[in-house]
Amino acid sequence: MAEWTKDTLWAGAVLAGVLVLTIVQGPPLEWTGTVAITLTCGLLVFRRKYPVWVTVGTIIGCGIYYPFVGSAGPLLAVYVIALYSVAAVGKIVVAVSFATVSMAAIVVGEIYSPIRHVDNIALFMLVGWLVAVIALGAVRSSRRALVSEAEKRAAGDERLRIARELHDVLAHNISLINVQASAALHRGNQETEALEAVKQASKQALKELRATLGVLRHVDEQAPTAPPGLSQLHDLVERTRATGLQVTVDGEPRPLPPEVDLAAYRIIQEALTNVTRHASARAVNVRIHYGDKDMRVQVDDDGRGGKVLAGNGIRGMTERARSLGGDLSVHSGTGGVRLEARLPMGASE
Structure with a gap:
């Protein structure tokens, strides 16, 4: 729920920024432009859960807005944010493919358009922008992978430590019981039947303890206290x-x-x-x-x-x-x- 709220607020902030900058840059924004911007920015709410589909949606939104609705405004930034989200979840090849296809589409559009919308410098800057965003996403993905691996390793070490503690604490005392019961049996005391039961119970407890320790090495538990x-x-x-x-x-x-x-x-x-x-x-x-x-x-x-x-x-x-x-x-x-x-x-x- 916290991530959903965070993404909703983030999408709202991006929408507000895009609308304000679009209005400032002019010309006046029509209702169709407002709808296109709102829907495209709204897709960012789902960028964590469906990063690839959100990126596809932002490409479609930008593809509709710039040629047919309005040429002003930084709506392209929404696509860049979505592209970062794809790279941040480890899908670097997909992010690079999106960036390559979108740049190719822009270049082809400029070649066949009678009016030049993006000059060479702007194209160069856009390429650098996309490369930087994908690189940042890749770094984020690598960091997450390292943190996850460290957590798994720590959890594994903790399981082994707990298993050692249980083995040392319980096996020692039960072993002593087993030895004492066995010795008493050989003294010929009258309590033979009771001692035999003690011996068998402690022997079985040792057997079950070893089996439990094998399972415990794969289960998280709280660490023993007061060592x-x-x-x-x-x-x-x-x-x-x-x-x-x-x-x-x-x-x-x-x-x-x-x-x-x-x-x-x-x-x-x-x-x-x-x-x-x-x-x-x-x-x-x-x-x-x-x-x-x-x-x-x-x-x-x-x-x-x-x-x-x-x-x-x-x-x-x-x-x-x-x-x-x-x-x-x-x-x-x-x-x-x-x-x-x-x-x-x-x-x-």
Whole structure:
């Protein structure tokens, strides 16, 4: 509705300007001339929705007005505005075709007319005018395309960020539930049936979570709020220790840029999740080192090692590090797996 109102006001302003200049230039304007000018200018109301047809209409309006109704007035400016609208929506070839045909028609008309209406200088200026208008429209079209592409890219990045957040927040906690329930089952407790239900429910939740994340990468949602950081590392370690895994930490949390603090926490969280679920490890060491320009996170476990498959977790950690200008690597050997991440601390500057 706003665009419709804007175009209506714009068409009204152009109509008023054309009428005033036509009357000033004289001779007196007949009612037929007023009708032709009004109808031609009125077409500009539809220039956003139907730019090509509006241009055709303005050509017809000018073709009727100048030879048959009146020779005075800047009605040709309405055609130029319509031509700009065609170029502005990306139809450059169509705009150039319109300009070429209209100039050819003017030249042919001048050749066969007994009276010269447009001299050589005016023709040259008109050509330059049309070229400039099409160029401006092309620039406008290119700018719109760039803005649209940037918005799509930003939306895609946001979807990936949200997917990583959900994966890290939910997968970690559900994995711990799954591990604890599995361990309790093997202790031979009397609550076997209830624990089996818990284990199966958490296993199914993990499966559904992975499927949901795949859909979420194509759906816009609101970003999570109040992101955690290394100040909550102690709680994360305690929750992991509750599964029976021995976790040691070398290095203390320090004030960091928010995005670096979040990335470091999420990388450690996902690394501990992977160790808990896949490594069959008894102990894991988390080392945090701060340099002058970047910080490093290293996570070592004493698990079975072997080939490491790059699932959503490793891809998510790698994307986090790269988004800050850092990097992440995972090395597996016979004595376990080592994860190393480098995060520049000046990423927010």
